[in-house]
Amino acid sequence: MSGQRHRTADEVADLHVEIGHRLAGSDQRYSPVRRQIVDALAGAERPLSVADLIALVPDLAMSSAYRNLVVLAEAGAVDRVATDDDAARYELAEAITDRHHHHLVCTGCGLVLDYEPPVDLERRVAADLTGVARAAGFTAESHRLDLFGRCAECVDA
Amino acid sequence: MSGQRHRTADEVADLHVEIGHRLAGSDQRYSPVRRQIVDALAGAERPLSVADLIALVPDLAMSSAYRNLVVLAEAGAVDRVATDDDAARYELAEAITDRHHHHLVCTGCGLVLDYEPPVDLERRVAADLTGVARAAGFTAESHRLDLFGRCAECVDA
DNA sequence: ATTTATGCAAATCGTTTGCAAACCT
DNA sequence: AGGTTTGCAAACGATTTGCATAAAT
Numbered sequence: 001m002s003g004q005r006h007r008t009a010d011e012v013a014d015l016h017v018e019i020g021h022r023l024a025g026s027d028q029r030y031s032p033v034r035r036q037i038v039d040a041l042a043g044a045e046r047p048l049s050v051a052d053l054i055a056l057v058p059d060l061a062m063s064s065a066y067r068n069l070v071v072l073a074e075a076g077a078v079d080r081v082a083t084d085d086d087a088a089r090y091e092l093a094e095a096i097t098d099r100h101h102h103h104l105v106c107t108g109c110g111l112v113l114d115y116e117p118p119v120d121l122e123r124r125v126a127a128d129l130t131g132v133a134r135a136a137g138f139t140a141e142s143h144r145l146d147l148f149g150r151c152a153e154c155v156d157a
Numbered sequence: 158m159s160g161q162r163h164r165t166a167d168e169v170a171d172l173h174v175e176i177g178h179r180l181a182g183s184d185q186r187y188s189p190v191r192r193q194i195v196d197a198l199a200g201a202e203r204p205l206s207v208a209d210l211i212a213l214v215p216d217l218a219m220s221s222a223y224r225n226l227v228v229l230a231e232a233g234a235v236d237r238v239a240t241d242d243d244a245a246r247y248e249l250a251e252a253i254t255d256r257h258h259h260h261l262v263c264t265g266c267g268l269v270l271d272y273e274p275p276v277d278l279e280r281r282v283a284a285d286l287t288g289v290a291r292a293a294g295f296t297a298e299s300h301r302l303d304l305f306g307r308c309a310e311c312v313d314a
Numbered sequence: 315a316t317t318t319a320t321g322c323a324a325a326t327c328g329t330t331t332g333c334a335a336a337c338c339t
Numbered sequence: 340a341g342g343t344t345t346g347c348a349a350a351c352g353a354t355t356t357g358c359a360t361a362a363a364t
Binding site: 083084104115117118121125129133135136137139140141142143145146147150152155 | 237239240241261263264270272274275278281282285286289290292293294295296297298299300301302303304305306307308309312
Binding site: 029031050051062063066067070086087088 | 327328329330331337338
């Protein structure tokens with residue numbers, strides 16, 4: 001399966017505390033708007049585009065969305081997900097959710113779902129990529145293992 | 158290591174024939190400008206941005222670059238590589254080169270290198286992803302296994 | 315002659331930034 | 340008050356498109 005699990009009220013509270021700490025660490029405040037953005041991301045089943053976010057958070061100005069996502073990303077609270085199409089998507093950072101995962105991307109409609117890979121596969125991938133990186137003079141930071149295909153809705157294009 | 162191997166004159170000739178067929182199949186001509194673009198991509202050691210392409214092909218207009226890349230992509234001659242930064246990159250399609258590979262992306266400067274993963278890892282990945290896709294109601298088309306990190310130049314940001 | 319490709323310039327679209335007003339401590 | 344965050348509008352950069360010209364069949 002895929003998607004992020006539902007979060008209990010307690011879990012969301014912990015989330016806010018953790019993110020508050022991280023923001024404080026980068027000399028940033030945890031403003032109400034930032035909370036709203038985090039709530040929207042926490043409630044979503046998938047990475048959200050800025051357009052999604054604006055639709056979900058009442059009165060959120062586009063500039064605030066972009067600016068706050070930058071701040072949250074720098075604080076390590078959210079991750080920017082590079083997909084295929086032009087619009088960037090964001091989700092709570094893995095460092096926060098403790099759920100390492102990758103993505104299923106629909107080439108028809110752009111839908112992006114999360115999935116957690118089998119642990120041993122993940123281990124193999126991580127180990128091999130470290131070697132590949134070294135050989136190319138790269139210092140590894142992260143990786144992505146995404147699958148492209150057609151979602152149920154789009155199979156018959 | 159990484160990068161595409163050098164191609165012999167014969168291989169390049171075959172490449173043009175193959176791409177000519179594919180274009181014909183989509184009711185498109187293999188114009189001189191398109192040939193120049195293919196030559197530039199074939200000669201490159203890595204995926205090229207449109208800016209790279211314009212620098213390599215004398216007098217190539219930006220609009221022609223974009224338009225022809227779309228045509229070539231539709232004909233299955235080139236692949237668009239989605240990276241982190243804003244500028245898209247292009248390379249000869251795997252269907253043409255017969256060299257399945259993935260990418261190393263520098264988070265500092267946007268550099269993208271190719272690498273071919275160990276066959277058994279690749280097999281594992283493909284098999285596991287098929288299962289993941291099925292579970293989510295997706296029909297698998299392709300996947301990407303990219304590594305993000307800092308290239309030698311950018312390690313000390 | 316008719317269709318297709320090219321180049322220039324204008325238009326789009328996502329994203330970023332300048333600046334003055336609103337907020338927080 | 341003093342520094343931060345917000346919202347609006349203008350600025351940007353990558354990509355796309357309209358249209359008239361040039362090339363190919």
